[in-house]
Amino acid sequence: MIKFSEERLKKVNEIIARYPEGKQKSALIPILHMAQDDFGGWLDAPTMDYVAEILQIKPIEVYEVATFYSMFNTKPVGKYLLEVCRTGPCMLNGSDDIIDYIKEKLDIKEGETTADGLFTLKPAECLGACGYAPMMQLGEHFKEHLTKEKVDTLIAELRAKAKN
């Protein structure tokens, strides 16, 4: 049974209260972020239906939003989602090499997840860190000025973190 914790439900209600009465649908994107964080890193149909129920809107209203925005995953992803920017400014600074290096190192293609379920590689379009390129988004943080050595360190750290 999908259900936010009491503490999280409090947060949900706090978010809904930011919008005028009857306009609770405005809280949809912030609450989908919470649902994705709490329920396995992606949004399956039961999760989206649960969000629809909370906001008293139709499930289709949730599906159409979840499929529109690139940060919502509608398929399972690895524990760590490596979103490497590849748009112009990052490309000028070698993002293609970084993407190729990660593919080779983790033995996966773009969009794939490693067999151990730890890493998914997802090429991303401009994330707003053009002056600190190349870069990737990892969860709620940016990893900038990437080099092959930095990628090695990062992956080793994440592997160690997953074990603990």
Place this chain on the structure above:
Amino acid sequence: MAAKVLLKNDHIEGIRYYDTYRKHGGYEAAEKALKMAQADIVEEVKKSGLRGRGGAGFPTGMKWSFLAKPEGVPRHLVCNADESEPGTFKDRYLMEFHPHTLIEGLLISSFALGSNATYIYIRGEYAWIVAILEQAIDEAKKAGWLGKNIQGTGFDCEIYVHRGAGAYICGEETALIESLEGKRGNPRMKPPFPAIQGLWMRPTVVNNVETLAAVVPIINMGGEEYAKIGIGRSTGSKLLSVCGNVNKPGVYEIDMTISVEEFIYSDEYCGGIPNGKRLKACIPGGSSVPIVPANLLFKTAKGETRYMNYESLSDGGFATGTMMGSGGFIVLDEDQCIVRHTMTLARFYNHESCGQCSPCREGTGWMYKILKNIEGGKGKMSDIDLLWDIQRRIEGNTICPLGDAAAWPVAAAIRHFRDEFEWHVNNPEESQKRNYGLAHYADPIHVPASA
């Protein structure tokens, strides 16, 4: 001359926190504004000549004066923090390191416009900045600058941070409003404009982060004083985010009187190009504005010095000029491939098209596919003309400006670098091994004697 207006306290440690910000003159503009008549604040902004810093450059005071004020209907101010234009990361800098400047600007603007509930729509990827802004809002609230009966004026105002979820299109103001209503980011048909029917069909003003932050110095200095910075209709200071092949990428504040050449080569700003390479091309205002080759960047087609401001950058129109845009300054050195760079931008716009209008939805896909072929050595000579034809059919034929934004980079690349595209087609194998290089793109342009 370096104008430090928005970033004047950049060097002060802890300026992101309330106490430090207040100690260094923070919220003095708010104190002043809360004693002014609302219409007078709008008047000061008009006098300042401030133009929207998100990219379009529309006069802010005029936008404010369009706001409808029907009796009994709440109005809203929405801060556009969906910064997503490739090359642009200035608003991020402002929010991350100077959150109180934005909050103070929002308070003054909310007061002027009569918004009791103001929203900051921030791009979903700037997740950690949400916490920074919320902390600043809490601090401001505790100090009595937000909430009920602010400073005894009887004015109530709450500011909420609303996080998006990854969609470039939500930077377009009506798409942003749709998204804020919990829907897909599909731009609306205009009219009605947001000033009449915006968020929840209520009168709404949507302004960029930098624009709203600039209201603070405008109130502090007075609109007329602020307008003395800069030149012509490019008043005030402008933040530029620099990326690509420069020694010192980052965010800089300029007063729009310096030349493009100085901006790229002086140590105060970009610090020149790494490894002694030569400049090939530049996109001075975010990926949507036309790319220009080196020889049209420092001098206009008439042979005059080009400056970092709205008028000078657009001198010559799209034939030989470009635009100030969002201030996302992208520099390409002699080793870069224009075809590949254009291909990544076409992929970007294809990914970000909302799919509502056929010319954009289909056209961006075709442009990406054709550019990928040419770049990969599988292009035909007729593809170049086909690309030109497609971009021409997108421009001006869509509900929102994303269509134009997708068309312009392709058009400008072909306009100025056609021989590089042809070289890819004629040399499919060689083009996979090396770049076309600087070629003639930095050669001086012959200026015809004036008639």
